[in-house]
Amino acid sequence: MTLQTGVDSSPAVVARGLSRRYGRRWALVDVSFELPRGRSLMLAGRNGSGKSTLLRVLASAIRPDHGAARMLGHDLLRERDLVRGCSALLSHASYLYEALTALENLQIAARFLGRPANRAALLPLLADVELDTRADDPVQTFSAGMRKRLALARTLLQDAELVLLDEPYGELDPPGFRLVDRLFATLRASGKSVLMATHLLDRGAALCDEGLVLDSGRLRWQGPARELPARGGLDPASLPEGGA
Amino acid sequence: MPYAFLALGGVLLLAGSYIGLFVAPEERYMGDVYRIMYVHVPTAWNALLAFTTAFVCALAFLWKHDFRWDARHEAAVEGGVVLSGLLCIQGAIWAKPTWGVYWDWDPRLTTTAVMFFAFIGILALRRFVDDPVKRASWSAVSTIIAYVDVPIVYFSVRWWNSLHQMQSSPETVSAPFIIPLRTNAFGVLFLLIGLITLRARLALLRLENELAPPLPASRTALSAEGSR
Amino acid sequence: MNGLLAALRKELLLQQRGAAQLFAVLVFGATALLLFSFAVGPNAELLRRIAPGLLWLALLLSSTLTLAESFQSEMEMKALEGQLLLPASPAALYYGKALSNWLQLTLLGVLLVPLMVALYDASLPRPLALLGVIALGAAGLSAPGTLYAAMTQQARSRQTLLPLLLFPLVVPVLIAAVKATALLMHGDPMGQLRPWVQLLGAFDAIHWSLCGLLFGRVVED
Numbered sequence: 001m002t003l004q005t006g007v008d009s010s011p012a013v014v015a016r017g018l019s020r021r022y023g024r025r026w027a028l029v030d031v032s033f034e035l036p037r038g039r040s041l042m043l044a045g046r047n048g049s050g051k052s053t054l055l056r057v058l059a060s061a062i063r064p065d066h067g068a069a070r071m072l073g074h075d076l077l078r079e080r081d082l083v084r085g086c087s088a089l090l091s092h093a094s095y096l097y098e099a100l101t102a103l104e105n106l107q108i109a110a111r112f113l114g115r116p117a118n119r120a121a122l123l124p125l126l127a128d129v130e131l132d133t134r135a136d137d138p139v140q141t142f143s144a145g146m147r148k149r150l151a152l153a154r155t156l157l158q159d160a161e162l163v164l165l166d167e168p169y170g171e172l173d174p175p176g177f178r179l180v181d182r183l184f185a186t187l188r189a190s191g192k193s194v195l196m197a198t199h200l201l202d203r204g205a206a207l208c209d210e211g212l213v214l215d216s217g218r219l220r221w222q223g224p225a226r227e228l229p230a231r232g233g234l235d236p237a238s239l240p241e242g243g244a
Numbered sequence: 245m246p247y248a249f250l251a252l253g254g255v256l257l258l259a260g261s262y263i264g265l266f267v268a269p270e271e272r273y274m275g276d277v278y279r280i281m282y283v284h285v286p287t288a289w290n291a292l293l294a295f296t297t298a299f300v301c302a303l304a305f306l307w308k309h310d311f312r313w314d315a316r317h318e319a320a321v322e323g324g325v326v327l328s329g330l331l332c333i334q335g336a337i338w339a340k341p342t343w344g345v346y347w348d349w350d351p352r353l354t355t356t357a358v359m360f361f362a363f364i365g366i367l368a369l370r371r372f373v374d375d376p377v378k379r380a381s382w383s384a385v386s387t388i389i390a391y392v393d394v395p396i397v398y399f400s401v402r403w404w405n406s407l408h409q410m411q412s413s414p415e416t417v418s419a420p421f422i423i424p425l426r427t428n429a430f431g432v433l434f435l436l437i438g439l440i441t442l443r444a445r446l447a448l449l450r451l452e453n454e455l456a457p458p459l460p461a462s463r464t465a466l467s468a469e470g471s472r
Numbered sequence: 473m474n475g476l477l478a479a480l481r482k483e484l485l486l487q488q489r490g491a492a493q494l495f496a497v498l499v500f501g502a503t504a505l506l507l508f509s510f511a512v513g514p515n516a517e518l519l520r521r522i523a524p525g526l527l528w529l530a531l532l533l534s535s536t537l538t539l540a541e542s543f544q545s546e547m548e549m550k551a552l553e554g555q556l557l558l559p560a561s562p563a564a565l566y567y568g569k570a571l572s573n574w575l576q577l578t579l580l581g582v583l584l585v586p587l588m589v590a591l592y593d594a595s596l597p598r599p600l601a602l603l604g605v606i607a608l609g610a611a612g613l614s615a616p617g618t619l620y621a622a623m624t625q626q627a628r629s630r631q632t633l634l635p636l637l638l639f640p641l642v643v644p645v646l647i648a649a650v651k652a653t654a655l656l657m658h659g660d661p662m663g664q665l666r667p668w669v670q671l672l673g674a675f676d677a678i679h680w681s682l683c684g685l686l687f688g689r690v691v692e693d
Contacts (some may be wrong), residue, residue, distance in 0.1 A: 366637070385689055389616060401643075
């Protein structure tokens with residue numbers, strides 16, 4: 001298919017044959033899919049199926065060993081800085097400095113992004129993730145759930161067209177779940193494209209448009225997200241208890 | 245083919261050493277002690293050659309991302325380390341009867357000792373990094389920095405030592421000495437080429453074992469772009 | 473170099489929070505100076521003569537602690553990767569870190585000088601020039617040290633690997649800095665200071681550019 005290079009019309013993701021190994025083990029094998037701009041995709045699969053690897057490859061944190069991709073029209077390998085400029089990754093690692101406060105961590109990111117880094121500009125963002133009361137506490141005093149919220153805030157700060165979320169619900173409590181749902185809805189409303197890896201199949205299916213299942217690094221199933229829990233071919237033993 | 249090099253190198257080294265030990269005349273000032281230069285000078289030339297090869301392989305790997313260059317790089321560094329270690333030992337063997345001390349901070353020998361330690365550090369780095377890609381990139385970067393540093397080390401040691409020492413490792417001068425010297429130089433060179441080639445093969449085998457075999461073909465066509 | 477200013481401000485923040493670490497390294501350096509005098513013996517004349525060497529040895533040993541620690545916070549939670557993805561250029565991140573390490577090492581050197589004067593009965597006829605030499609020497613330690621610290625913090629046996637890689641490389645810095653310091657402290661009748669300072673300058677220029685160029689290969693996949 002011919003790819004248009006105009007910024008407004010190019011798909012969010014066009015991936016062709018992405019493969020990545022860690023030493024002897026292939027973590028991703030020949031993954032190809034497309035996601036139109038402004039749509040959201042749910043990435044499901046068992047532990048070790050390659051979800052995180054795929055998100056990291058698409059975010060250009062790691063290089064694919066084979067294959068190519070275009071993110072919002074930018075070539076993943078040749079235009080890496082452009083890809084990074086238009087995408088944001090919420091990773092398993094928090095990307096935070098333990099010794100610094102929540103506000104300071106956001107300030108550092110804001111400065112690299114060329115955004116206003118004063119208190120007035122960043123406090124609302126912390127309020128969005130319900131951390132405004134802890135803005136001046138060092139991250140090392142935070143619980144895992146609070147670190148996740150701060151990482152979410154940092155991701156949102158980037159205001160990227162393409163948002164990649166690796167298990168955003170991990171470590172959060174039920175209010176945190178609802179927070180992620182709200183933020184997700186806000187992203188969708190502003191026309192951002194979102195890829196989300198999650199084990200919460202029903203929740204993800206309710207939020208996302210498309211669904212994709214990985215198994216041992218290979219694409220096992222692709223289709224509308226609402227069909228994923230039933231037809232994604234995932235064995236029931238891997239479904240979490242009480243997914244909603 | 246590398247075995248041919250090894251054989252030829254061995255023969256040349258034996259021939260050159262025989263001539264050097266028994267046929268070449270005694271040197272006017274140093275007596276028989278000077279004869280060590282027949283291995284010392286060839287070892288020195290080849291040590292520098294080995295490290296230069298390592299430098300070129302490191303650059304080639306960083307540019308081309310081809311792991312064969314990493315295998316050659318590893319082999320060349322090992323060759324250089326062995327030769328520079330030998331160089332230091334030979335220097336001590338020469339220095340003791342001549343100057344009465346094992347080590348006299350001769351600039352060239354001291355630089356060799358520093359290079360020995362620098363490149364052994366790089367071999368240690370390779371051993372402590374499990375990921376083959378990181379191992380290759382990091383050791384290539386380290387080799388480049390270490391090699392660029394060598395002339396700086398040499399000059400600094402030379403200025404540092406200039407008040408105390410004249411040239412203290414053996415020099416060569418006239419014709420009767422040239423033949424065994426050249427013979428041995430080529431002898432060590434061929435041995436080095438043979439050993440590096442064999443060692444690079446070994447490194448490549450290990451790399452192939454560490455990195456998984458290529459992907460099996462699948463139903464969807466693979467794009468050829470971006471392969472490592 | 474996208475983000476150099478942001479990187480510098482980040483380093484400033486981290487340094488402010490890491491002041492306790494600097495103090496601990498200072499104590500380490502001071503202890504080293506003390507131990508050297510025990511090793512050499514209470515020979516005032518000898519100690520005065522070799523004081524420059526002992527100062528730089530103490531600084532070199534302390535630098536491994538400072539350099540290693542400088543990347544610990546970057547690797548713990550992968551903060552460095554997070555910045556690379558914003559995007560920030562690897563060169564900006566390198567120079568920010570190298571400058572921060574340089575400042576810390578210079579400060580360390582300056583703080584060790586009074587102790588050296590006290591313990592070894594050293595004299596300080598040209599303190600400003602000595603500051604210059606310390607700064608140049610610290611720059612020589614910082615440039616390759618920052619690069620290797622980034623590498624070794626991600627590898628096994630990181631404590632041994634950093635000095636193993638760094639020490640042979642910085643031999644010219646040690647030689648030139650000790651010589652220059654000795655000339656400044658004990659007098660320089662034949663005007664030999666200049667070439668040593670130039671050597672330090674050349675080493676610094678080469679390594680600050682080379683390591684900045686290569687840093688990307690060390691931290692990017």
